[in-house]
Amino acid sequence: MSETISKLLLKGETLLQDSPDHLLQVIGVLESYGEVLDAYSINLIDQGQRQFLNPFPMFRFCNGQISFNRLYRHLLGDRINFEYAEYCQKAMFWHSTGGLDVYFNSDEFLSICKEVIEYKSQEDTLVKLLNPMFKEFLPELIRSSATTHLLGVFWRVMSDLFVDLGRKYRDGTINNIKEVVAFIRTCLVAAAGKTVSYKVEISGRSFDILPATANLNFLVDVAVPYVEAVFLRGMPFLGTVSFNAQAQQISPDQSQFKYGALYADPLPTMGAGIPPSLLMQDMYRHLPQDLYDWYKYHGRGEADMKMQICISFQKAMFCVTNGAIAGTFPYPLSTTVQEEQTANQAYAKAWAGRLAEARIDTLPNLKGREFNSLRLA
Template identity: 35%
Template sequence: KAYAVPMDFYWRNLLYIAEQVFLDPLPAFKYFISQEYLDRPNSYSGDQSKLRIWRGGEKAHPELLEFMARGETTAMPKILHHLWHDRVNMEFAEACMQAMFWHQGMGGRFNDYLDSDAYRANADRAILAYFRGNPLMLGLYKLFPEMMLEKVKQLSYYANLGLFWEVMAPVFFEMSDIYEEGGFKGVPDAMNFLVNGIFAVAGRPIYHHVFINGECHEIIPKSEGFTWLYEAALPYVEAVFYRTAPFRGTKSYNAQAGQVPAKQQDFIYGILYADVFPVGSAGIPPTLLMQDMLHFLPAELRELYKQHKRGESDQLIQLGVTFQRSMYNVTSAVIQALRCAL
């Protein structure tokens, strides 16, 4: 649950950026998600869902809304929470997206499609529609078309990751509820639930739609047949859990001395390999997530962490260790679901 609550914000904000903010040249308020997206029904929870994974509601989680209103301080205007950095750390979600975008080609046909003529044509129509009546940006697009296209490709990965996490949030919410009810007798039970849940949604469409002046532009239409397991889950696990890149601000690497792999496919800096202690610094992506999770940590885990030698002062590190172990299970579940799907 501690991961699911911030994830409920991540997926909504990722889709908000991909579908609404789009190519805003000054996206200073991209983390100020609209009420429409907070109320957006999750496809896998709520009475309206065709395949209901979580028994809870379809809108943003109540604990998330409460935190957004009060934060760690008190109730005040959203802009003040933002400037005080008393908010959900969307920078973590963007770091995951950037890892997927940079490594690319981690599975499925999604990345290949981004280089196709069909994608270029769809993106071109959306760009021209978005900047209609803006001669400055249209002129910039004419001068540097590849720059705009590259930005749209990145936004397609925003949509990809948002649709991936839209599934995982209710999965983790339901797992939390089952655990609290005593339904899981051990790790194998939790693994079976994960594998079955992932396999059930394997065919969920992955797409990228943009809404401009009330009109929907299909940059990646659902008809392309991209699916959740192959085009989202596999690239996410490979890029984020295994590869990513060295975290800035933790250690200096000399590439000329061979301290960084010469080939991108040899990168092994993912969360499964991360040394939790040195990455526990301000601004480092895993720490941003740990801070988000700490707000929603169950009382049982708080008491467990207090028993550690460093007590409450070490909560973020202990939370990072717990998260890392949990992600081994998620990785294994994705691999097992893939085996069932083949």
Template identity: 40%
Template structure:
């Protein structure tokens, strides 16, 4: 089993590799991208050298899902999950998954930085008009923002609000507790100090700002989660460049190791006004990166999510599930579309991924996508493949040691994964 108890050494190695790469490229220490994430600079994603070529391989006795009965398909998916090979093995799949995750590392670093900025520096701002600028308010930045020459931070907010809507069990319980209410009240009073009208309104309706603070906590938690995932995906591309990553199982095990290394990182959050710091999520709350961010994220964003406005009817005849646990609008269920309308969150992400795709992956797409609309679909498909690998890594890492427990664990996840679009990526007969 790939332990998820965490190891400081493993995490420091992941972060260290990213920092070394950033310093070598001239970036500031600790940053995991080359160039600025707002700009459409192609990342230094390396081409595959002859030494990295490998033959088309697959599990020796792999069975296509479309040729199996329902029970047989479930057993096959469970077996693949245990072998870190949920996504079929092929050169194209390896290139697409590594390439899109490398681009995603750029995007996640920027998303994370913006969510943390909003939670810490835009705390309870009545009119946060410049919340996507990260405090860099100058004419050139404003012009780029207004002309849409920027990352779509709206997608990051969509994910944060979706997690807030569904709720993270342990975080939700803490945010509803008496200790948090005291901490939130202190922070609210510090923020509104000197504003008599706002303080009076807060006294009339104290629950309003308290709930906004709860939502802000979700922003910060998601920012902390994405910051680590960005480093995991960045080092994946580095290892691929060095010939250490050659197959889908290699990708899955790398991600699983990263999840394990970060498992016990504490999730904390505070805001500062003047010289005083106000805790909102203290370490004593006992929130940790894996259990209270990574696992809920996979559940909510990969499986449940919420139907984007404009592409799904909300009327009674549409049959939206009555329980949030029954929602199935996540990444693993998504049908890639060419829509570019405002508010369609997945399309916003695809645009951001496109800004940072490396030359090898763009060349790969040129042979498949004849126009811009087809390219959107191609990137969306690659991203979905990558998320199946991330899901496999999470399932593999969470598996218990005991044999019977492992079988039940993989079988349960297999039943759920079979309801997604996993069959779409099976080799065609």
């Protein structure tokens, strides 16, 4: 299977075979995902500002708009489930891959943290008490806030991308899965060189937590770590594996984790982690009518619609991953230089090895392709 995936990537073909049903599912779930990511992005960026250095952010999901009616609806669950956004942020923060983590451990960043904490301590008694007692706690909060902000920025780009993708599908510009993958690739490449930064204001004074001079890049330092942490690694979720060390169901090596969205079983746990059932609930509330109608007559209709959304979501995420891989090959796939071809082959092989263990059963024709290639050989 790994070899088949590698060949498809090197040929520039899609992992998900084109069909009207596949196209409807991918476009529909990405449209609804785009609407949900809009809310996630607004909240995370707001948290990065309003909840900065707040050890107890009880109202972090309210975007500063606190009212009895809002809190009542929040408790009833009549809201976007920001817990999933928080799960993704914690996964990125915990796995800490890419240039962002390197910068977090630099002397420059530690110096910024020290300056910010000292200034904040002048007006915040709690921060002033915590700093000498727990030396690593407040810098850790700043790192977490920076990750929160950057995830919000990333999702801002992806929300606009997915909404625009749906618009192009409905006006007839995009008509097949290959065009979906190409559109995602083009948009990611266009945003690839964008420099990301993070600035906060404390009592009228501005602090560059992640200054532009840190040269943090949208694609390499935010998008790729997001794919690594959320699509691939994830975090073991209570109720799906044993946390008993003697059972050895969880690897002590985080790089070997396979709990991300591409590995998730479509089980209705209604949790934030694997499978991301809370995200499916949010997407259910924003489904376009044509996909909602399609689900009604497939599977068990309303009874398992959220599970069907999860399956469609994985198909869509394979397309997003497909586009990301296509946009990050070391060299153009058309190259005739042997060394460059070898580098591309190694890149495709590395990705194929990881994707082969994911939920490729959501790609119903991939096994068929492998069978046919073996038979023809």
